[in-house]
Amino acid sequence: MNATTVDKQPTGVPGLDNLLLGGIPRGRATLIAGRSGTGKSVTSLQMAASLARSGLPTLLLAVEEAPEDLIQSGDSFGLELSTLSANGVLIVADMTRPADGVVIESGDYDVFGLVHRVEALVEAHGAKGIVLDSATALFSPRPSPERMRQHFFHLVSAFRRLGLTAIVIAESQEDYGSLTTLGVEDFVCDLTIVLRNVMDGGRRRRSIEINKYRRSPHFKGEYPCTITTKGLAVFPVDAKEYPAEWVEMERYSSGVAGLDEMTSGGWLRNSIIIVRGPTGAGKTILSGVYAKAGVERGERVVYYGFEETRATLLRNYRELGMDLHPLVETGDLRVICRYPEATSLEDLLVDLRLDLEEFKPSLIVLDSISSIEHASSERGFRQFMIGVASILRQHGRSALITQTVLAGTSAGHAAPYLSTIADAILALDYDPSGYALDRTMRVIKSRGSAHAPHPYRLDIDGAGIHVTKMSPADVRQPQRRAGDTRTEA
Numbered sequence: 001m002n003a004t005t006v007d008k009q010p011t012g013v014p015g016l017d018n019l020l021l022g023g024i025p026r027g028r029a030t031l032i033a034g035r036s037g038t039g040k041s042v043t044s045l046q047m048a049a050s051l052a053r054s055g056l057p058t059l060l061l062a063v064e065e066a067p068e069d070l071i072q073s074g075d076s077f078g079l080e081l082s083t084l085s086a087n088g089v090l091i092v093a094d095m096t097r098p099a100d101g102v103v104i105e106s107g108d109y110d111v112f113g114l115v116h117r118v119e120a121l122v123e124a125h126g127a128k129g130i131v132l133d134s135a136t137a138l139f140s141p142r143p144s145p146e147r148m149r150q151h152f153f154h155l156v157s158a159f160r161r162l163g164l165t166a167i168v169i170a171e172s173q174e175d176y177g178s179l180t181t182l183g184v185e186d187f188v189c190d191l192t193i194v195l196r197n198v199m200d201g202g203r204r205r206r207s208i209e210i211n212k213y214r215r216s217p218h219f220k221g222e223y224p225c226t227i228t229t230k231g232l233a234v235f236p237v238d239a240k241e242y243p244a245e246w247v248e249m250e251r252y253s254s255g256v257a258g259l260d261e262m263t264s265g266g267w268l269r270n271s272i273i274i275v276r277g278p279t280g281a282g283k284t285i286l287s288g289v290y291a292k293a294g295v296e297r298g299e300r301v302v303y304y305g306f307e308e309t310r311a312t313l314l315r316n317y318r319e320l321g322m323d324l325h326p327l328v329e330t331g332d333l334r335v336i337c338r339y340p341e342a343t344s345l346e347d348l349l350v351d352l353r354l355d356l357e358e359f360k361p362s363l364i365v366l367d368s369i370s371s372i373e374h375a376s377s378e379r380g381f382r383q384f385m386i387g388v389a390s391i392l393r394q395h396g397r398s399a400l401i402t403q404t405v406l407a408g409t410s411a412g413h414a415a416p417y418l419s420t421i422a423d424a425i426l427a428l429d430y431d432p433s434g435y436a437l438d439r440t441m442r443v444i445k446s447r448g449s450a451h452a453p454h455p456y457r458l459d460i461d462g463a464g465i466h467v468t469k470m471s472p473a474d475v476r477q478p479q480r481r482a483g484d485t486r487t488e489a
Contacts, residue, residue, distance in 0.1 A: 008026060009024050009025070009026045009054070010050060011023050011046070011047050012047060013046050013047065014233045016232075016234045021218055028189075028190040029159055033180050033192065034196060034197075035196075035197070040169045041134075045079055045131075046232060049084060052084045057127045058128070059122070059130040062096060063134055063137040063138050093121060095114075131168075131169075135180075136180070153188050172194075191214070191216075192210075192211040192212045192213075200376075200377045201376055203344065203375075203377075205377070206224065207383070224384065226344065233353075235390060235391065250268070251265045251269065252266050261452070261469070262452040264449055264450045264452075272393075273398075273423065274426070275402045276405050276428065278409075281439060282428055282465065286402075287365045288317050288322050288324065294363040300333075301361050302333075304336050304338075305336070306338065306369070313337060320464070336355075341375045345372065345380055345387075348372070363398050364398070369402065373403075382417050388401075410429045422445070423448075424449075425446075427444050428440070428441050441456050457470050
């Protein structure tokens with residue numbers, strides 16, 4: 001995207017600055033809109049903490065909640081608001097109304113009293129940032145639309161005149177429609193961020209959208225996000241470019257000699273490989289060999305299994321002569337199994353990113369994404385997969401991802417977004433018509449690398465997995481000879 005001349009302030013929200021190409025506008029107003037439960041308050045608290053830590057004394061105007069409740073909420077996410085408040089860089093002002101008594105409207109509504117109070121706080125503390133939580137509660141009871149727009153304009157203009165980087169929260173009535181219940185905030189603010197938490201395919205799906213950003217380019221559309229123990233985390237789908245040291249080509253073994261032959265010496269480092277095939281084609285076995293080979297080279301590997309329990313998966317590998325327990329015991333292999341129905345896609349992305357940042361594996365296995373696909377909507381699955389690709393590329397990691405398809409279709413077209421994120425696609429298949437099951441594999445694509453254009457035969461027996469080159473005659477007559485004694489898994 002094109003560069004911007006807007007002076008920007010980092011938000012402190014993981015992933016959000018990627019969408020904003022640097023952060024929120026300094027000295028201008030940012031609107032955070034969304035329905036109840038979308039994460040507006042925690043996002044604004046993250047931004048307030050970030051402003052305060054960056055050396056900008058920040059005012060937090062508590063309109064909906066008591067100051068102590070906001071500070072407690074921030075502390076629960078590890079934002080240390082109480083420490084920032086004690087150090088004088090975060091000033092929490094109580095703007096809540098008394099809970100008891102009857103509210104009587106008298107005279108014209110105006111915000112000049114609030115403006116004067118903010119002016120006094122700015123002068124007393126040298127504030128450079130301000131968070132208003134929330135405009136919806138502030139303008140209640142609500143004045144007429146004409147006066148509403150006028151007063152909100154005066155308020156935002158006062159923030160700008162005082163040189164404040166402002167963050168304003170507002171309530172939305174619906175996820176897709178009018179941005180706020182007041183209907184004026186988005187016209188006055190320079191940046192509008194929309195948070196959503198919608199039902200999609202029977203499950204909640206959180207997303208974030210940059211609705212507008214005056215004088216600045218930004219990423220368009222919805223992006224997945226989630227609420228973690230540290231606050232909001234955003235998963236931008238466009239990853240950063242590789243650092244220069246990754247440009248040099250490096251290969252690593254798949255763990256299977258025949259497959260390395262197919263790929264001209266092994267998979268390319270920092271690549272995403274999708275292995276497609278029907279049930280029983282050998283995808284999970286290839287995944288185990290891939291993980292085992294990585295650990296034996298001295299690398300760290302994380303294996304995510306979505307179809308079996310951890311105990312069952314490790315037992316099956318042991319029965320095939322691949323005991324992964326010793327590798328797990330050394331701490332170089334992590335095997336994490338869970339059913340996608342028991343968690344959200346956003347939480348899976350969070351776990352993946354945390355594992356990459358804390359465990360620092362060089363190889364990742366996801367087996368199988370089809371279980372995730374079946375437990376989510378098409379839109380949610382697409383966002384999840386693009387988020388996975390983004391995280392892997394940002395951290396410069398290699399991954400093997402398996403996908404279950406119908407027999408005879410593995411070499412066909414994958415969903416466009418899967419083809420786009422995959423650096424290599426390996427298609428597994430079999431012919432069940434003969435006496436023995438004929439398994440085959442073929443490299444459909446491998447970006448930046450030569451590869452065998454013809455199929456290879458895949459055999460699985462008690463001694464492991466074997467991949468051998470097929471002749472043209474084998475392709476014309478794939479059934480094995482009678483009396484073939486090779487065993488099947």
